[in-house]
Amino acid sequence: MRTSELKGSLIIGALVVLGIAACTVAPIYNVADAPTTTASGKSLTASQVRQGIITAGSALGWRVVDAGPGRLEGTLALRTHTAVVDIPYSATKYSILYKSGENLNAADGTIHKNYNGWVQNLDKGIRATLSAL
DSSP states (O other), rough: OOOHHHHHHHHHHHHHHHHHHOOOOOOOOOOOEEEOTTOOOOOOOOHHHHHHHHHHHHHHHOOEEESSTTTEEEEETTEEEEEEEEEESSEEEEEEEEEESSSSBBBEEEHHHHHHHHHHHHHHHHHHHTTOO
């Protein structure tokens, strides 16, 4: 094989690897200031929101612990991946913000594409739990 053919093969191979890697990452999905609402329109207390977040997270396999006043930390460990999110909350809103992770390829605002689904499921679970209060 000639040098020019070898270089061309290496370039094509590198592009294929980069293309595959690009398919496995997506922009990091955060939930910012989601309103806390109930189906009846009843106002909630911060304590009810806290408990709703813990209940929803636990049902989905998240370990949710206190991280200070008005703040929870959620950890989800699946296979070789671990995601940690910061969850600030009040009586009227909550957020789910990426904090750290292992084996999630997080860099430059992107992350393993499955992470976003985990956070979206957590958000849906929280909304459903709070709505039922």
